[in-house]
Amino acid sequence: MSAPGSPSVRTYVLVFVALLILAAATTAIAYVDLGPFNTVVALAIASIKASLVGLFFMHLLYTRGLTRIVVLAGFFWLALMVSFTLADVFTRHWVGLPSP
Amino acid sequence: MSDAAANPGLTHAGARGAAVHHQFEDLEQQHDASSFGMWIFLATEMLFFGGLFTAYIIYRGLYYPGFAAGSHGLDAPFGAAMTFILLISSFTMAMSVHAAREGKRGMLVALLLLTIVLGAAFLGIKFTEYGQKWREHMVPGLNFHPAAEDLRGAPATSVELFLCFYFFMTGLHALHMIIGIGLLSVMAILAWRGKIKPENYDRIEVSGLYWHFVDIIWIFLFPLLYLIGGRYK
Amino acid sequence: MSTAVAEVPVESRVHYLNASYGIKSWLLTTDHKRIALLYLASITVMFFIGGAAAVMMRLHLIEPAGALLEPETYNKLFTMHGVVMVFFFLIPSIPATLGNFLVPMMIGARDLAFPRLNLLSWYVYMTGAAFTLYALISGGVDTGWTFYTPLSTHYVTTHVIATALGVFITGFSSILTGLNFIVTIHKMRAPGMTWKRMPLFLWAMYATSVIFVLGTPVIAVSMILIGAERLLHVGIFDPALGGDPVLFQHLFWFYSHPAVYIMILPGMGVVSELVTCFSKKKPFGYLFIAYSSLAIALISFFVWGHHMFVSSQSVYAGFIFSALSFAVAIPSAIKVFNWTATLYQGSISYDAPMLYALGFIGLFTMGGLTGLFLATLATDVHLHDTYFVIAHFHYIMVGGAVMAYMGGLHFWWPKITGRLYHDAWARVAAFIIFIGFNLTFFPQYMLGYLGMPRRYAVYPAEFQVLNVMSSAGASILGVGYLIPFIYLLWSIRYGPIAGPNPWGAKGLEWETPSPPPTDNFEEPPIVAEEPYGYAEQERAHV
Numbered sequence: 001m002s003a004p005g006s007p008s009v010r011t012y013v014l015v016f017v018a019l020l021i022l023a024a025a026t027t028a029i030a031y032v033d034l035g036p037f038n039t040v041v042a043l044a045i046a047s048i049k050a051s052l053v054g055l056f057f058m059h060l061l062y063t064r065g066l067t068r069i070v071v072l073a074g075f076f077w078l079a080l081m082v083s084f085t086l087a088d089v090f091t092r093h094w095v096g097l098p099s100p
Numbered sequence: 101m102s103d104a105a106a107n108p109g110l111t112h113a114g115a116r117g118a119a120v121h122h123q124f125e126d127l128e129q130q131h132d133a134s135s136f137g138m139w140i141f142l143a144t145e146m147l148f149f150g151g152l153f154t155a156y157i158i159y160r161g162l163y164y165p166g167f168a169a170g171s172h173g174l175d176a177p178f179g180a181a182m183t184f185i186l187l188i189s190s191f192t193m194a195m196s197v198h199a200a201r202e203g204k205r206g207m208l209v210a211l212l213l214l215t216i217v218l219g220a221a222f223l224g225i226k227f228t229e230y231g232q233k234w235r236e237h238m239v240p241g242l243n244f245h246p247a248a249e250d251l252r253g254a255p256a257t258s259v260e261l262f263l264c265f266y267f268f269m270t271g272l273h274a275l276h277m278i279i280g281i282g283l284l285s286v287m288a289i290l291a292w293r294g295k296i297k298p299e300n301y302d303r304i305e306v307s308g309l310y311w312h313f314v315d316i317i318w319i320f321l322f323p324l325l326y327l328i329g330g331r332y333k
Numbered sequence: 334m335s336t337a338v339a340e341v342p343v344e345s346r347v348h349y350l351n352a353s354y355g356i357k358s359w360l361l362t363t364d365h366k367r368i369a370l371l372y373l374a375s376i377t378v379m380f381f382i383g384g385a386a387a388v389m390m391r392l393h394l395i396e397p398a399g400a401l402l403e404p405e406t407y408n409k410l411f412t413m414h415g416v417v418m419v420f421f422f423l424i425p426s427i428p429a430t431l432g433n434f435l436v437p438m439m440i441g442a443r444d445l446a447f448p449r450l451n452l453l454s455w456y457v458y459m460t461g462a463a464f465t466l467y468a469l470i471s472g473g474v475d476t477g478w479t480f481y482t483p484l485s486t487h488y489v490t491t492h493v494i495a496t497a498l499g500v501f502i503t504g505f506s507s508i509l510t511g512l513n514f515i516v517t518i519h520k521m522r523a524p525g526m527t528w529k530r531m532p533l534f535l536w537a538m539y540a541t542s543v544i545f546v547l548g549t550p551v552i553a554v555s556m557i558l559i560g561a562e563r564l565l566h567v568g569i570f571d572p573a574l575g576g577d578p579v580l581f582q583h584l585f586w587f588y589s590h591p592a593v594y595i596m597i598l599p600g601m602g603v604v605s606e607l608v609t610c611f612s613k614k615k616p617f618g619y620l621f622i623a624y625s626s627l628a629i630a631l632i633s634f635f636v637w638g639h640h641m642f643v644s645s646q647s648v649y650a651g652f653i654f655s656a657l658s659f660a661v662a663i664p665s666a667i668k669v670f671n672w673t674a675t676l677y678q679g680s681i682s683y684d685a686p687m688l689y690a691l692g693f694i695g696l697f698t699m700g701g702l703t704g705l706f707l708a709t710l711a712t713d714v715h716l717h718d719t720y721f722v723i724a725h726f727h728y729i730m731v732g733g734a735v736m737a738y739m740g741g742l743h744f745w746w747p748k749i750t751g752r753l754y755h756d757a758w759a760r761v762a763a764f765i766i767f768i769g770f771n772l773t774f775f776p777q778y779m780l781g782y783l784g785m786p787r788r789y790a791v792y793p794a795e796f797q798v799l800n801v802m803s804s805a806g807a808s809i810l811g812v813g814y815l816i817p818f819i820y821l822l823w824s825i826r827y828g829p830i831a832g833p834n835p836w837g838a839k840g841l842e843w844e845t846p847s848p849p850p851t852d853n854f855e856e857p858p859i860v861a862e863e864p865y866g867y868a869e870q871e872r873a874h875v
Contacts, residue, residue: 030323031332039329046320053316058309085154088647141508151584
């Protein structure tokens with residue numbers, strides 16, 4: 001693979017420790033009342049964990065752009081599906097149609 | 101020439117090395133193609149789970165009280181434990197790819213087995229949870245007669261809808277875990293037999309990509325299913 | 334670049350068909366060319382099964398009160414016709430047969446990136462087909478190929494789960510094929526084969542593969558969800574739980590609209606090859622045609638709500654979907670203009686493949702234009718669920734995709750089999766198909782506009798003349814499809830032996846013997862020229 005190298009064992013260990021800390025944080029923060037921000041924080045931490053797994057364990061930081069385009073395409077298409085469907089469901093009541 | 105015609109895999113093989121399959125020019129192209137192929141497959145998986153995530157987002161927006169109530173009925177410590185287990189298994193998986201690349205057979209087998217055991221532990225907890233839900237009579241369609249306190253003041257229909265998502269999403273995830281464990285078992289056997297060498301370590305790499313992806317799905321499922329509305333009440 | 338090819342009689346030369354014998358060598362092959370033939374056999378069977386359902390329907394519809402069938406049976410027939418034709422014929426047709434055969438050859442490779450995955454995709458297809466045929470044999474399913482909830486999940490007693498499972502499984506066959514093509518095209522092009530030197534067929538296959546990979550998983554999950562809802566008697570589309578049946582339609586059409594582009598894009602790729610070869614001219618606006626394939630693949634994902642204008646979808650979402658549906662017509666129109674410009678001042682020969690290509694251009698254009706009536710919110714309210722829609726999509730699917738498939742099959746037949754088919758019969762069949770097709774489906778535009786609903790086993794008496802015309806056309810069309818079946822099979826044994834390039838076409842696949850050797854090329858090719866290098870002097874000036 002023409003990837004410029006692979007993470008070192010030290011990198012793997014550091015990322016692993018970071019993931020454990022973040023998982024503990026997610027759980028602990030859930031027991032704190034942040035109102036609507038509980039969801040925001042939980043998803044933000046989840047996104048960071050997913051990025052760490054993706055960039056380091058799955059070597060995305062070390063691969064060529066084409067693979068990253070595939071990942072972005074996946075996200076983009078998912079965002080497309082979600083946003084257009086939401087655009088329907090949450091604007092129905094604007095015309096007096098029943099929402100579920 | 102008739103030899104090569106009868107065994108097309110042998111054509112040009114000598115020049116390229118036995119580890120290279122006949123359609124590729126060299127090992128680098130082969131490794132490149134196999135990772136790229138797995139990433140494309142993972143993109144399909146994003147859309148596959150994505151259909152459920154789309155529906156989840158819509159219904160959570162419409163029926164938040166029911167979703168929050170259903171979420172509180174799930175065992176957060178179990179959920180956290182499963183998250184930790186999978187993160188550790190991701191670490192052992194990443195290290196096993198490293199071991200394969202370095203040609204360290206013993207370490208590779210040990211790490212693969214450890215990953216499998218962690219995956220099995222995850223599934224053990226998951227099925228325990230399912231059993232718990234069955235005993236609480238909170239399985240949609242099949243056994244849904246919740247006690248009043250299990251509804252936590254939310255409408256039964258919304259709680260049942262949430263539980264549909266709980267079972268479908270974690271069920272689909274568990275199915276992917278089972279397939280992953282099967283895949284890693286095959287890899288462990290091959291590694292044990294010495295069939296994994298630095299030239300074909302991309303098999304382990306590709307298995308690792310799949311395993312990490314399934315972990316990432318769980319990283320999102322945990323807060324979305326177990327931590328709706330926080331646990332401070 | 335061209336390898337010297339001696340005109341050796343087929344029998345004494347080793348090629349992919351005679352390199353090994355026996356059923357195991359076919360069922361366990363990893364040669365993309367043999368797998369293409371396995372698919373060819375399977376989809377042809379499915380085509381005739383779907384066609385048989387259509388014949389029964391058209392026979393039934395010659396009488397306003399129905400001539401032949403109980404309404405429940407009629408419902409099952411139109412459902413099975415749709416399911417079989419869409420999922421088991423049209424979607425795999427060109428990609429799994431011509432695509433599998435030609436993609437490695439056109440880029441100068443020995444095989445696809447993942448030959449064993451390719452074989453697996455055929456077995457997955459066959460498994461899905463088995464489930465669906467099981468459903469057919471044990472009584473059928475009557476929800477329409479669209480499986481709308483809550484009809485499919487709560488009200489019908491027919492074999493929804495088996496059919497949904499069949500569709501789900503076959504979807505993976507598509508995903509594997511698409512994945513294989515994308516990796517192959519990115520990673521295995523011959524030295525010198527840049528993206529802009531690829532034949533347009535490859536651009537079309539690439540765009541199709543992107544849709545395969547990103548769209549199919551969503552219908553897979555929709556099928557699981559309706560299966561689960563049927564089993565559990567509750568689910569996420571169930572209004573009793575607060576679920577939204579229209580959500581199913583969103584998930585279903587998110588794939589199924591791009592799916593129609595899966596069905597037409599490969600045909601467009603074939604037509605680009607046919608029009609250039611039989612005008613002896615390079616394509617007008619190569620880059621426009623290439624990029625328009627990608628544009629179609631992209632925009633196709635933005636428009637699915639145009640199937641849902643009257644479903645209680647928000648009219649604001651409807652505005653967006655309608656506007657974007659107009660946009661998706663643009664790249665298709667660009668192709669039609671470019672093909673026409675390619676024909677202009679070309680040296681045109683009217684061999685059977687070209688007849689099909691010309692038929693495609695005309696009929697696809699008509700189908701595409703009628704799509705605009707349906708894309709317009711206001712007119713769609715009148716036309717939705719009428720025969721106008723049926724005529725629209727059959728013009729594109731049959732007048733377009735199937736004609737392109739037939740054209741491609743005829744064009745590459747000598748390469749695939751090493752034999753030439755009977756030319757006169759081929760042209761006659763093409764004409765019969767063209768006439769039969771138009772007689773079948775043009776009256777349906779009128780029926781739809783006049784208000785005849787689709788999926789109805791009975792209709793008002795004043796529509797009978799048009800229905801009889803349509804049924805008469807269908808019988809002619811059926812005959813038209815049987816004729817190639819006969820002469821193509823006949824040619825395998827008795828046809829004259831074909832040389833490497835009977836059409837004088839440009840492309841790597843024509844620079845290797847017919848049939849090709851197992852590894853496609855004697856020597857790995859190196860590409861040093863632009864594609865479609867038809868020389869000026871090859872064209873007789875009019």
